[in-house]
Amino acid sequence: MxxxxxxxxxxxxSRATAVKSFEDFLIKKEMTLAEAHERIANDSTGKSLCFILDKYGWFLVKN
Incomplete structure (x- = not known):
């Protein structure tokens, strides 16, 4: 178990729906989930995460 x-x-x-929505956002931005993970992991300042989440927030508002 x-x-x-x-x-x-x-x-x-709910988790599956949220992941699908984020993947749709990444497709629109021509990026894969693996690329997003890599970009976030390689940025020690956290600016990439902030930028991606900001753009994702606008994606949710407009769609």
Whole structure:
């Protein structure tokens, strides 16, 4: 039995929906999820994370 099996189904669906939305945003920006992870991981200042989340926020507002 894994920990994932203990998570309620609604939470699993909500997570899947959120990930899909973020992936749609990345597709529009012509970037993959792996590239976003790499960019965030390689930036010790946190500016990349802030920039990506800011752009994602605007994506959510406008769509």
């Amino acid at each position: 894994s920990v994932a099996s203990l998570v309620p189904v609604n939470s699993q669906r």
